[in-house]
Amino acid sequence: MTLNVTFHGAAREVTGSMHLIEADGMKIALDCGLFQGRRAESIAKNQTFPIDPSKLHAVVLSHAHVDHCGRLPMLVKLGFSGQIFASPATRDLCALMLSDSAHIQQEDAKYLTRKLAKKGQPPALALYDEDDVARTIGLFRTVAQERPFWITKRLKACFHDTGHMLGSCLMELDYTPPNPEPPIKLVFTGDVGRFDLPILRDPLPFPRCDYLITESTYGGRRHPPTSDLKGQLAQIINDTIARKGKIIIPAFSVGRTQVIVYFLHQLQLEEKIPCIPTYIDSPLAVNATEVFRLHPELFDREARAFQRETGDILGSDCCTYIRDVELSKQLNRRRRPCIIISASGMCEAGRIRHHLKNNIGSAKNTIIIVGFQAAHTLGRRLVERQKEVRIFGRPFRLKARVEVLNGFSAHADRDELQRLLKPLATHCKRAFLVHGEPDQMAILRDTMRSDGFSTIDMPEPGQTFSLNGRAPRS
Numbered sequence: 001m002t003l004n005v006t007f008h009g010a011a012r013e014v015t016g017s018m019h020l021i022e023a024d025g026m027k028i029a030l031d032c033g034l035f036q037g038r039r040a041e042s043i044a045k046n047q048t049f050p051i052d053p054s055k056l057h058a059v060v061l062s063h064a065h066v067d068h069c070g071r072l073p074m075l076v077k078l079g080f081s082g083q084i085f086a087s088p089a090t091r092d093l094c095a096l097m098l099s100d101s102a103h104i105q106q107e108d109a110k111y112l113t114r115k116l117a118k119k120g121q122p123p124a125l126a127l128y129d130e131d132d133v134a135r136t137i138g139l140f141r142t143v144a145q146e147r148p149f150w151i152t153k154r155l156k157a158c159f160h161d162t163g164h165m166l167g168s169c170l171m172e173l174d175y176t177p178p179n180p181e182p183p184i185k186l187v188f189t190g191d192v193g194r195f196d197l198p199i200l201r202d203p204l205p206f207p208r209c210d211y212l213i214t215e216s217t218y219g220g221r222r223h224p225p226t227s228d229l230k231g232q233l234a235q236i237i238n239d240t241i242a243r244k245g246k247i248i249i250p251a252f253s254v255g256r257t258q259v260i261v262y263f264l265h266q267l268q269l270e271e272k273i274p275c276i277p278t279y280i281d282s283p284l285a286v287n288a289t290e291v292f293r294l295h296p297e298l299f300d301r302e303a304r305a306f307q308r309e310t311g312d313i314l315g316s317d318c319c320t321y322i323r324d325v326e327l328s329k330q331l332n333r334r335r336r337p338c339i340i341i342s343a344s345g346m347c348e349a350g351r352i353r354h355h356l357k358n359n360i361g362s363a364k365n366t367i368i369i370v371g372f373q374a375a376h377t378l379g380r381r382l383v384e385r386q387k388e389v390r391i392f393g394r395p396f397r398l399k400a401r402v403e404v405l406n407g408f409s410a411h412a413d414r415d416e417l418q419r420l421l422k423p424l425a426t427h428c429k430r431a432f433l434v435h436g437e438p439d440q441m442a443i444l445r446d447t448m449r450s451d452g453f454s455t456i457d458m459p460e461p462g463q464t465f466s467l468n469g470r471a472p473r474s
Contacts, residue, residue, distance in 0.1 A: 062190025219444025
């Protein structure tokens with residue numbers, strides 16, 4: 001008897017994570033993420049599912065980033081009523097992330113509807129609303145890391161910490177077919193974190209497995225050493241202040257924002273940067289920071305020590321957290337140096353677009369990119385330093401400086417992935433590379449081959465593979 005896996009999202013791309021497991025007539029989704037990128041293409045992908053949601057037995061969720069969880073309310077809206085398995089911190093963050101996603105979609109739909117009405121076209125519709133989110137959160141079943149749980153009578157799972165974001169997990173799946181068929185062990189890494197980044201614990205070693213599904217976002221790149229990040233950040237901030245400019249940092253509200261604030265707090269205490277006004281302009285980031293404070297059990301040793309020393313590692317004394325829209329608008333009228341951290345990380349939605357629109361045209365200002373920018377996003381166009389970019393449908397000249405600090409990435413790089421993957425090579429019969437652009441996948445594939453992996457696939461969207469429990473190669 002076999003276990004089938006079909007790749008429906010994050011296949012040869014970096015968004016929309018969703019992989020479908022089929023066993024004993026049941027269908028289980030690993031993640032259910034939102035597609036991001038070209039607007040028309042993403043809308044079309046996000047509106048449809050490869051199967052009838054009412055026929056789905058369960059969802060197992062790796063973590064709370066919207067490219068992994070963002071379509072869950074759409075799934076529920078269309079008839080899914082099974083359980084959603086996740087770690088406690090992932091559930092807490094999803095309650096925030098999905099509500100925020102619903103709000104952004106509804107606001108975008110209103111804006112587009114006004115434009116469409118002028119052309120006599122039908123209104124734009126949000127994928128889901130707050131009611132759909134509420135029903136979704138009610139389906140969550142939280143399971144602590146390192147505690148095995150049953151998804152079906154024959155399929156057991158266990159979560160292991162990957163250090164990518166608060167609550168992020170690798171999934172270890174054990175399928176026991178009827179006798180005399182041997183068992184099958186499948187590991188899905190979700191998104192893999194880095195070693196020696198602040199706040200969160202390092203990724204745990206990967207369990208040995210028969211089959212492996214691994215992310216490959218930075219499979220061909222090496223990040224700068226994490227030890228250099230604070231100094232680089234301080235240098236950019238000080239240079240911009242000397243120009244009397246503003247620092248704009250697009251950052252994911254969950255994870256990246258907290259790491260930046262942690263570093264700013266340390267730099268100010270160490271007197272390596274002046275205590276200029278610093279604003280966290282994202283209601284989601286404000287709420288997410290509160291969730292971080294609820295889960296100190298996921299902090300590393302250094303973060304716990306800094307917490308004891310300061311009473312709050314996340315910057316209550318050094319930052320102003322903003323929820324109110326009017327206060328957000330006032331930031332755009334500021335002319336004195338300040339730091340503004342705002343969502344979203346790829347500059348495709350939220351308040352960051354307003355801050356970019358109002359600050360992109362001055363050479364005094366600096367935009368600091370601190371995370372991966374998917375193809376066809378505004379963030380990628382900034383990284384490419386295109387002379388002109390479009391924001392809210394209007395062209396803007398890019399005169400501000402753009403600094404890219406890839407060392408802040410929460411994704412493991414080539415060396416870190418190799419460190420975690422190589423011990424699995426002699427046991428793993430087949431590996432599948434997902435969540436990466438083809439050029440990065442190809443480099444990671446070559447690295448894994450040289451480390452002893454025999455069969456490595458880069459699945460196309462919709463491609464199905466049958467996994468069996470034959471004895472592993474010696």
